Amino acid sequence: MALNGGADGACENWELTKDMLLEEQSPRKSPKRAVLSLLPSSPPRAVVLLALLLALSFVFLMILILVNIQRVSAMREELERAQLQDKQSHTTAWHNLSEVRRALDTQLSAELQEIHSRLLNVSREVEDVQQKMMQCRAECGKELRDRVRALEERDVLQPALQQLDELRQEQSHISTLLSTALEETQNLTGMFCTRCPAGWQQFDKTCYYFSTEGKSWVEARAACSMLGAQLAIINSELENKFLANNIMEIRAFWLGLSDMQREGDWEWLDGQSLSISFWRKGEPNNVGQHGEDCATISSSGLWNDVTCTSHEAWVCERSC
Missing domain, CATH: 1.10.287 (Helix Hairpins)
Structure with missing residues (x-):
């Protein structure tokens, strides 16, 4: 009986010890379970917030794009309107110039x-x-x-x-x-110069012919020679202004001036070197693969060097 009592006491002590160990271990495991319980619920909430922010950013970006597109469209319409107005103004101006020229030609002719x-x-x-x-x-x-x-x-x-x-x-x-x-x-x-042919214009003691078609410089020189004349040679500012005043169209007219013999050494057809010149700013510049060796004059009175094979109108001159 004493042995049974000792054995029962030992079993009871073992049970108590086991319960105490289980109680000591249980508090240590509870925080981990709490953390693990939070982990499944946290990621979906963050994903929702992130998706919401992305959606708001996308909407804001689309609004900015639409606003910029509207602004660009408005600026394009305004630019097209300005170009149309400029074109209409240009057309009106040239029409008015043509009318003025026609009236002046009539008056001057009389x-x-x-x-x-x-x-x-x-x-x-x-x-x-x-x-x-x-x-x-x-x-x-x-x-x-x-x-x-x-x-x-x-x-x-x-x-x-x-x-x-x-x-x-x-x-x-x-x-x-x-x-x-x-x-x-x-x-x-x-x-008194009273013998200029029909279709020729008179300045001082010289008659001038303004062509209405285009030829190369060499062909224009030959055309003037057939008329008993030569490509125009400018000797004064007044003569240059006279030629410019008779060029109302937006085109250039050949002069009897070139540097074919030596680049940069511009000479008139009669062999004279330049005593006066009216080159446009930056000219002559001899650009292009084949160079620019022949001179033209425009309605502004300014000269420009052009490729001699270009087809331009021309001015002939001859004595009365």
Whole structure:
């Protein structure tokens, strides 16, 4: 019995010890279970928040894109409207310029016809004066020679000889005056240019022809030669302004100027070097694979170097 009692006591002690160990271990395991219980619920909530933020960012981005698209569309419409207005203004301006040019051409044509008629009358009067002076010179010279011959035939004294010398001096003086008058009338005749062909424009003592088609520089030079003229050579600022005023269209006209012989050494067709020039800013620049060796003039009066094979209009000039 004593042995059974000891065995029962030992079993009870073992049970108590086991319970105590289980109680000590149970608190240590409870925090882990709490953490593990939180883990499954946390990730879905964070994913939802992240998705919400992404959705809001996407909506905001789309709003910005739509606003920018609207702004770009408005700016494009405004630009197209401005371009249309600019084109209309340009068209209107050229139409007005054409009307002004037509009115000026009509007015100038009438005035030029009147001036031409007056110049013809003046030219006829000058020719009549020349003929009368020539006739007077011949008659007066004959009369003076007859008087001198008559005085020489007479055997008169000193007064007659003195009179003879005076007559000779008078004859010489009259001849000088007549020669001077003839030269002045010839110069006066040269000042009036009344023989420009139809379709040619007159400036000073030179006639100019403005083509309406395009040719290369060499072909334009040949065309002027067939008309008994040459490509225009500019010798003064007034002549340059005259050519520019007769170029109303947006195009260029060949001049008789090139540097074909030596690059950069620009010469006129008559061999003269440049004494004055009216190059556009940055010109001549000789750009392109084949270079630019021939000169043109535009309605602004400025020159430009162009490839000689380009097809441009041209200006011929010839004397009256």
